[in-house]
Amino acid sequence: MTTTSGSTSRDTTGTLDEALERLHTTGPERLGRLTNHAPMAVEALAARGQAGAVHRWLDLYAPKLEEFPASLEPVTGANWQAALGDPRRAADWIAYFTRETAERPWRDVLAEWWPRLLPGMYGGSTHPVIRVGHAVRTLLAGEETDPRVAELAHGLGYWAARHHTVSVTLTGAAALPGTTAGPAAALALDAVTPIAERDSGGFPTRLARVTALPRWADAVSDPDTARLRLTELVAAATHRYATHGHGEETMLVHAATAPNAVLRTLPALPRTLWVPSLAAAWTASAAVTAMYAPDAPVDYQAPGTFTAEEVVERALAHGDEHVIKFTDTALDVGDERALTAALRAVEISEPLV
Template identity: 75%
Template structure:
């Protein structure tokens, strides 16, 4: 059952305004997940829980960092990928969104930012995906500001992946994820492991048609979500991004020109496959038979658990909507550390 609903209570706007005084990260490297979680809760009819959840999460929030210098149309390339410029980038996109329609701004910047989708552990594109879903449900000031924050975070954490040796891919997304070789010596955090990545299957490189790209992207999201049920124990937090990052791209497609759908699929595949390689477990876990809760029950369990990654992965599992996806969400709840 589809649990999504259009929240008209104003709670999402209140939460976003509360959060826009905060920076996109804390401790210089850990992402601020709150804007994504509150949008997911509001989208699935739980706006009533938004402020309570935020109160629990507020110790993980830091103030917006200080500005350095304005980003301009003439020097934006020099500021790309500089995390010190996060506030500058947010201000740049705030000005752009005040002057032009949000879909126009998104279409202009998406191809510029897409090659650097991998920075910030893919959180910036995930934040943009949540912002776009909120705007598609109804545009207003706080939702436009959230898109500015998401795009600004992406520009500040822009990081491309280059020099990967291509490997043969299987016909399906699931089989191609199975074919991703594990990083031989996984050490350090996301940036270190990303830098050590050398080869991936090129599952999406044969796609040239936008409609095929959409179908393949949906297939990838479904396969990565299902896979978490048996492989999430490799790294319960980081492996959710193998599904949530491509899903952020998928939920943005309809707001983009069709010409951008194929490169979006390729970037999303690389992100999902990279995370799969970087945090692969030694082997799959047995998938034990489970009770069959409803989508609403799974959402309530995720909310009671409270962990930001669990809530966001459950949001993606609800988008997929089938029994295996709901089982994967339950697995995330089992593996994750509760917020409180």
């Protein structure tokens, strides 16, 4: 396989802003539990040079969208703790963060709320933090337009509404430097014990069955080391999908995209938040691995020679929102194994029709 740079590009056409404005009239979920992936997917397409396809893709996805939910009671600085983790309050939370980001720099709002929200990044199948990661990437890469700041407010609001914590026991010895058998993150993911009853239950039910995970990230205390380990984790989870994605082709995507959302956000956060961010991202990636691991890996080889741009085009033609977002993460990793994993996602996932 021939690879080329997986660098992102600025959307100078205004298409992304138009798409975000269109999406901000819709809710963060549908059917009371399924995430609206469109804001994340259109950001990924725009970042990968596919802005011209954004509205066409969105027209195909539109039947999955629902109207913006009704408000119940305003969230304020005095009552926010009572509203945290209440999905009925999604509109109230989005309104709160819309006000906050209008009155203060978005980086200040993010820095204040990141440590409050981070312990609950497991709600909504990790989609809220992924949406925030896409929003932050766009804000860091280009102009801080009103729709892009509003998208961050929507992402933070969704996260606050779906805030859900987990409690797990860390077991075994820390595996930090890696060995001749492979990088530490890959070895740690290999050491994850699958949960019992993997053939039943949705994300929340399975998550409750995760009680123990390998000790890995808790030994890190230096911010720069945390960023390096997080980068390694994203690569390991992405590579692993090629051989293990068949365990659950959609949900195992999140073992890579959730920690990558955290990694994308680090440059906008105070360095003091990088170490706890690694710990939360590891728990998310390892938990998803435990929840959906297949009984055995497969030996998957890429079906030909492809450039990074060609892999993006294949993901767009396939259309599934998780495939698009996973391909976006694979291009961040940028090596041949990552692009092979993206092609595997195209192969085993159901296309958008």
